[in-house]
Amino acid sequence: MAATLIARAIRARPEAVIGLATGSTPTRCYGELVRLHREEGLSFAGVRTFNLDEYLGLPGDHGQGYRRFMQEQLFERIDIRPWNTHVLDGMARDTGAECAAFEHRIAAVGGVDLWLLGIGANGHIAFNEPGSAADSRTRVVDLSAETIAANSDGRFFKDPAEVPRQALTAGIATIRAARRIVLLATGAGKRAALRTAVEGPSTESCPASLLQGHPDCLFLADREAWGA
Numbered sequence: 001m002a003a004t005l006i007a008r009a010i011r012a013r014p015e016a017v018i019g020l021a022t023g024s025t026p027t028r029c030y031g032e033l034v035r036l037h038r039e040e041g042l043s044f045a046g047v048r049t050f051n052l053d054e055y056l057g058l059p060g061d062h063g064q065g066y067r068r069f070m071q072e073q074l075f076e077r078i079d080i081r082p083w084n085t086h087v088l089d090g091m092a093r094d095t096g097a098e099c100a101a102f103e104h105r106i107a108a109v110g111g112v113d114l115w116l117l118g119i120g121a122n123g124h125i126a127f128n129e130p131g132s133a134a135d136s137r138t139r140v141v142d143l144s145a146e147t148i149a150a151n152s153d154g155r156f157f158k159d160p161a162e163v164p165r166q167a168l169t170a171g172i173a174t175i176r177a178a179r180r181i182v183l184l185a186t187g188a189g190k191r192a193a194l195r196t197a198v199e200g201p202s203t204e205s206c207p208a209s210l211l212q213g214h215p216d217c218l219f220l221a222d223r224e225a226w227g228a
């Protein structure tokens with residue numbers, strides 16, 4: 001469904017600006033976008049993309065870097081123009097300038113039409129960990145112990161010691177500025193975070209709950225994640 005919504009946005013506006021996420025959750029959505037490109041003529045030739053986040057200190061071509069992830073999962077398999085894909089540079093010397101340039105580029109293309117998100121088991125969105133301010137913008141953040149553990153369970157890194165301690169991330173306000181938000185959640189490990197985000201108060205202790213009140217925000221969950 002997420003791929004269908006993204007495809008619809010691109011067909012409505014071939015120069016659509018799409019926000020993307022990494023992690024285990026969106027990989028099937030990217031697989032379906034590749035299929036739509038190959039079999040149903042969906043063209044990304046005019047599309048601009050912005051990714052949520054990147055580890056600090058990992059070169060873009062590092063095996064666990066998010067630039068590499070996006071290249072392999074999506075960008076190299078569709079007709080998107082490389083210069084239209086924006087992933088924060090985890091090796092930037094001046095991280096403040098890198099973050100400011102990211103915000104500037106989003107503004108320069110008129111804002112994000114649809115931002116695809118996952119959710120962390122601790123309720124984070126992008127690398128906005130609990131406590132992130134609702135008005136936060138793209139910046140350097142410290143990763144929480146939960147996130148370091150989740151990303152070193154063998155899916156990505158094998159050892160917590162390998163996981164960078166910091167990252168560059170789009171802020172809550174950066175994400176909330178997207179005209180449409182689609183958050184994906186799969187598996188029982190996300191159930192508590194999802195419930196808190198949807199049914200709890202809107203609070204910085206659960207960053208995904210700060211999406212409440214967005215005029216066009218859709219949460220797509222499987223049965224395990226919703227628990228119904």
Ligand code: PGA
Binds near residue numbers: 125
């Ligand atoms: P996951 O990560 O898709 O790998 O579960 C989601 C997230 O932490 O936002």
